[in-house]
Amino acid sequence: MIKIRDLSVKYHGKNNETLALDKLSVDIGAGDIYTFIGPSGCGKSTLLYVLSGILNDYTGNVSIDGRNIDPKTKRIGLILQHYGLLPWKNVYQNVLLGVKIKKDKQGLDEYSHYILKKLEIDTLLDRYPKELSGGQQQRVAIARAFILKPDLLLMDEPFSALDAITREKMQELFLEIWQQNRVTTVFITHSVDEALYLGSKIVVLSPAPGKVKKILENRCFQLDNLRTRDEYYAMSMQLREIVSSKG
Amino acid sequence: MIKVFSKEKWRGALYGFLALIIFWYILSLILKLPIIPSPVAVFINIIQIFKSEIAVHVFYSLGRILKGIAISIMLGVPLGFIMGYFEKVDKILSPLMYFSYPIPKIALLPIIMVLFGLGEASKLIMIVLIIIFQIIITSRDTVKDIPQGTFYSLQSLGASKLQVFTEIIIPASLSEVLTATRLALGTAISILFFTETFGTEYGMGYFIMDSWMRVNYLDMYSGIIVLSFMGFCLFILIDIAENYVCSWR
Numbered sequence: 335m336i337k338i339r340d341l342s343v344k345y346h347g348k349n350n351e352t353l354a355l356d357k358l359s360v361d362i363g364a365g366d367i368y369t370f371i372g373p374s375g376c377g378k379s380t381l382l383y384v385l386s387g388i389l390n391d392y393t394g395n396v397s398i399d400g401r402n403i404d405p406k407t408k409r410i411g412l413i414l415q416h417y418g419l420l421p422w423k424n425v426y427q428n429v430l431l432g433v434k435i436k437k438d439k440q441g442l443d444e445y446s447h448y449i450l451k452k453l454e455i456d457t458l459l460d461r462y463p464k465e466l467s468g469g470q471q472q473r474v475a476i477a478r479a480f481i482l483k484p485d486l487l488l489m490d491e492p493f494s495a496l497d498a499i500t501r502e503k504m505q506e507l508f509l510e511i512w513q514q515n516r517v518t519t520v521f522i523t524h525s526v527d528e529a530l531y532l533g534s535k536i537v538v539l540s541p542a543p544g545k546v547k548k549i550l551e552n553r554c555f556q557l558d559n560l561r562t563r564d565e566y567y568a569m570s571m572q573l574r575e576i577v578s579s580k581g
Numbered sequence: 582m583i584k585v586f587s588k589e590k591w592r593g594a595l596y597g598f599l600a601l602i603i604f605w606y607i608l609s610l611i612l613k614l615p616i617i618p619s620p621v622a623v624f625i626n627i628i629q630i631f632k633s634e635i636a637v638h639v640f641y642s643l644g645r646i647l648k649g650i651a652i653s654i655m656l657g658v659p660l661g662f663i664m665g666y667f668e669k670v671d672k673i674l675s676p677l678m679y680f681s682y683p684i685p686k687i688a689l690l691p692i693i694m695v696l697f698g699l700g701e702a703s704k705l706i707m708i709v710l711i712i713i714f715q716i717i718i719t720s721r722d723t724v725k726d727i728p729q730g731t732f733y734s735l736q737s738l739g740a741s742k743l744q745v746f747t748e749i750i751i752p753a754s755l756s757e758v759l760t761a762t763r764l765a766l767g768t769a770i771s772i773l774f775f776t777e778t779f780g781t782e783y784g785m786g787y788f789i790m791d792s793w794m795r796v797n798y799l800d801m802y803s804g805i806i807v808l809s810f811m812g813f814c815l816f817i818l819i820d821i822a823e824n825y826v827c828s829w830r
């Protein structure tokens with residue numbers, strides 16, 4: 335379980351300070367998918383930087399299973415909003431970066447091949463990031479996180495650059511993989527539909543500086559034919575209301 | 582794209598070379614002075630004496646330049662990386678660099694010679710002094726210019742400092758360092774020439790000056806051509822290495 339208590343983050347710019355997160359508190363249950371939704375600039379990416387150990391300059395308490403965050407001992411699969419691919423590594427090397435740093439055995443195993451094929455990037459292995467479209471780069475970042483077999487998955491708008499059809503395929507793939515391992519997931523999104531489709535809990539953040547506006551139990555999570563159901567429609571309306579309401 | 586460009590570069594180099602030779606030839610025909618022999622005679626002379634007389638000097642000069650480059654990279658790159666990565670080190674060393682950068686290093690030659698003698702050590706030290714500053718400053722600046730976000734993936738994976746160096750800092754700055762080396766090469770060869778005019782009987786500098794003393798202009802020109810060609814080859818070699826290591830660009 336991830337416990338976040340009164341988490342505040344301030345960025346110190348050259349001649350101004352920005353409060354990105356303001357006393358944010360939330361518990362994220364082990365094995366759950368929490369989708370976070372909130373307006374642009376409210377600190378969603380900042381929250382992931384804290385959870386992944388990139389940003390250490392914060393006040394408040396953040397712990398995973400009672401311990402401080404330590405990316406050395408945890409396997410954290412992070413999909414950055416801007417993908418975070420290394421431009422001097424080709425797709426193959428980028429995909430394997432995670433396992434390389436963790437000093438696992440090198441090379442692609444059966445599972446990795448399956449992921450690459452599902453993500454439709456198995457034919458691009460020797461290309462460099464600049465030779466890929468935005469959506470392809472994003473899928474490389476997704477592959478890297480999945481192939482790491484993480485015990486914490488942090489995804490920052492991971493499907494934002496994909497077309498509607500591909501996005502739905504990727505959402506399916508994500509749920510399929512999640513069902514196999516039940517890895518605790520923090521999923522950031524702008525889309526009400528995505529938040530409902532993927533999250534067992536939905537956390538709505540307020541406009542900047544971010545705090546928790548509301549935490550919703552998602553009644554629709556994992557229902558069959560979700561998008562055609564009345565419950566889905568009702569939840570969707572409710573969520574839209576909360577997201578756009580003031581205060 | 583890269584291939585087309587380098588083909589054009591080659592063609593440009595060839596045109597330049599031919600134009601120079603033609604100009605030289607015409608000049609030699611007009612002036613008919615012994616100090617400007619015909620290029621044809623010079624090239625024939627090179628073919629005749631290269632093996633027996635010039636090769637050994639090329640060997641020495643090339644050795645000095647390569648050692649100089651190697652030492653400069655081995656010392657300069659790590660130092661530059663450390664300055665670029667650790668703010669505190671940079672704060673201490675940067676003023677020193679800025680102070681010493683504009684000093685014409687060649688002016689230090691007398692001091693170096695008194696301290697290290699007339700032999701190999703002084704020659705190497707001079708070459709290193711010329712190249713290393715460029716390399717230190719370039720390595721430091723490229724490391725500083727790496728966007729913060731580039732490090733995020735590795736940080737979230739709990740990478741060690743060493744892994745950050747091998748996965749990010751070295752590949753990100755390699756091509757820049759090679760460019761700096763290439764640019765410093767021209768000055769390094771001039772310095773090499775200068776230092777080889779004393780305290781040694783081997784090296785292209787010695788050969789050229791010695792030919793001049795002997796009033797053997799054919800040999801002198803042969804030496805100049807061979808030295809230029811050597812510089813050109815090194816230049817091209819670094820260029821190729823550059824193209825190779827930044828194929829990702």
Ligand SMILES: Nc1ncnc2c1ncn2[C@@H]1O[C@H](COP(=O)(O)OP(=O)(O)OP(=O)(O)O)[C@@H](O)[C@H]1O
Pocket residue numbers: 345346347352353354373374375376377378379380381415542
């Ligand atoms: N390096 C930085 N220096 C100063 N301010 C920053 C920095 N990074 C982010 N901020 C500010 O912090 C706030 C939160 O940024 P963050 O990137 O976390 O937002 P976000 O919720 O992810 O937005 P989006 O949905 O657009 O990705 C913003 O107001 C932003 O301007």
Ligand SMILES: [Mg+2]
Pocket residue numbers: 378379380415490
């Ligand atoms: Mg963001």
